[in-house]
Amino acid sequence: MRDMDEIRLQVMWNRLISVVEEQAMTLLRTAFSTSVREAGDLSAGVYNARGEMLAQAVTGTPGHVNTMAEAVMHFIAEIPSESMYPGDTYVTNDPWKGTGHLHDITMVTPSFKGDELIGFFACTAHVVDVGGRGFGADGQSVYEEGIQIPIMKFAERGEVNQDLLRILRLNVREPNQVIGDFHSLAACNDVGHKRLLEMLDEAGLDNLERLGAFILSRTHTAIMERLEALPRGTWSNDMLTDGYDEPVKLAVSISISDGGLGVDFSGTAAMSRWGINVPLIYAKAYACYALKSVIAPDIPNNAASLAVFNVSSPTNILNAERPAPVSVRHVIGHMVPDLVLGALAQALPGKVLAEGAAALWNVHISARPTADSEGRRAEVLMFNSGGMGARPTLDGLSATAFPSGVHTMPIEATEHTGPIVVWRKELRPASGGAGKYRGGLGQIIEIAPADGHEFNFSAMFDRITAPARGRDGGQHGAPGSVTLDDGTPLRPKGWQHVPAGRRLVLQLPGGGGFGEPNERSREACESDQVKGYVTEDRS
Incomplete structure (x- = not known):
């Protein structure tokens, strides 16, 4: 009976992945911006009631998926559970609580089964414009780079916040595209919620707790086995990037121990006065992605597999503090995998x-x-x-x-x-x-x-x-x-x-x-x- 129960949970796990894939495909089919509709610059995922990511859509980018895994916790911290209602949708583009710059809109939707909060759906997409100077590195503070949306309600009990939409229309160059994408993001989460309820009803489950525990425990066991097979030690790497008007040095050290894998960006250049700075949430996202792509590419990406990586940094261009300009954070951020893999290659010669x-x-x-x-x-x-x-x-x-x-x-x-x-x-x-x-x-x-x-x-x-x-x-x-x-x-x-x-x-x-x-x-x-x-x- 135990084996049959585990097989049943594995089938449901696969079904959950298909739910978030349909969630992502809804965004692809309904998005207004070509960067979303044609390029797939998005992410989608499902979380338990504590905000731990259980599954992500294959469609999407690591910079969105892995930042979103942390971002949901910020939403939970700012919106108390007693203020959450069926039909709600929450939104932000805060670079330090979302995905690293203002052009990415993150939406989180609480999922209720009856009166019980059972989890969350989240999605992210890059919109064509957020006002300000436009998408570029010329700003010298985040205040120049566009409209900032704090964590707030896009919709409450199914009613869209019209005041927010009016503010958006007056602050962006392409209001129809931008507002259209906001609605696409909300619809994407709604589709995930509906499919999840259908799945739970078919399985006779009241919530995600049992399935979530199975997913996270199996993932933790698998990722720890991979870590145990790695050599112990510390390795370092550095590299130069073009920067804005002068080269920028990036530096990293990786430490592998019995407790996990640590990444430290000490030695990296100071924050720039231009918009190429990277909030740590984004640098962490790509550091984890690089490590996982070599160490455990076949293990699902969720809260348990991400938890074994500890990424830290003093304040610098890879851990920029507000109000640093961050519009083009992806340029330096996309260098992080090569930086990290250069150190890992010393520990795993011939494999990187x-x-x-x-x-x-x-x-x-x-x-x-x-x-x-x-x-x-x-x-x-x-x-x-x-x-x-x-x-x-x-x-x-x-x-x-x-x-x-x-x-x-x-x-x-x-x-x-x-x-x-x-x-x-x-x-x-x-x-x-x-x-x-x-x-x-x-x-x-x-x-x-x-x-x-x-x-x-x-x-x-x-x-x-x-x-x-x-x-x-x-x-x-x-x-x-x-x-x-x-x-x-x-x-x-x-x-x-x-x-x-x-x-x-x-x-x-x-x-x-x-x-x-x-x-x-x-x-x-x-x-x-x-x-x-x-x-x-x-x-």
Whole structure:
């Protein structure tokens, strides 16, 4: 009977994962912003009544999922249980209590079965605009970066807070898209709640306690077994990133002991005066993701598997304090996995991939008609990816978003949102670092204003002065560059202008190679030549 009961709980666990997948797919199907609808820049999950994450949707990014796992606790701390009612939905974009910057909206919905609070559903998505300076690194405090929404009720007993919507409409450039996404987020949680009640009724359960205890206990046992197999000790790593106007040093030490795995960012550069700072909640999210992807990639991501990682830092660019500007926190934050994995590679030689492009090459375009034409204004957001680092037994993936995992938005969908033309989007030859296994290739992208238009764009790029490093003898990936089509160099970060008739040219960085280049097989070298992945002077 005990074996049958455990099988039944395992089936229900799988069913719970399908519930949160449907929750995430609801957001994908109903979102207004292309960054959500096309790129999957979101997360969704279900929590027990204490706010512990039980299951997450596979669809989504680590930066959203792992910050959301902590964020739900902040909601519970600020909204007492006696003030929670069926039909409620709560919201925030607080960078320090949500997901690290103002553009991410986190919504949490209490789940009631009858009069009993049995858990929570939460979701996060990046919206196209939150006012202020726009999505970019130019702000010098969080107050410049957009509207701040404290943890509050988006809806109470099913009634949407119309005052909040009116405030939003007056503070953002694309009110219809933004408010549409708010409703999509709320609907996403509602779908999860309904499917959960159906599942519990079918199983004859009153709440999530028994299933949750099974999930967390099994996960804890599995993750501790993986930790027990790791060597004991402390290892350190550091790296340079481009920063805003000067290089920024990131540093980490990893300690593995019987009690768990500690990560410490001491030695990292001080907070920046520009909007590239990272709240610790976001740095923790990507540190945990990196470690888990190597140590226990097959173990479910939930409160129990995350609890074994202890991430700490003094105040610095990876633990920025309010009111530091944090709009572009993802650029430095996406470097955290390469930083952490560089230390882990010393403990697990031959098992960790090389560095990659890491940070997304996001570009936020604010298009407008020229003075002598009648066109339209629009805010356009593109997600673009460089190459991944080579893996211990395989080449790196080209034009792939690691560690974020978001998709590249189709050109057609991007052009539909505003008056721009993408003239070129192709793999960048010779950008992957040479090695026994080659680094992934970056891309070359050319974007121009449509006829009668010009645009300003926010550059959010890195790996231009500090390329991805190879591992175990592998060579560095090619650095990136950003110019106009006439060769005029542009800055890797900050708002800049592309006049009518000119094109913005982005050459995205490649990933580092793994192993000695002279150990690469002849067949692989010939294949690279045939496909145009390398040139004669770079193999």
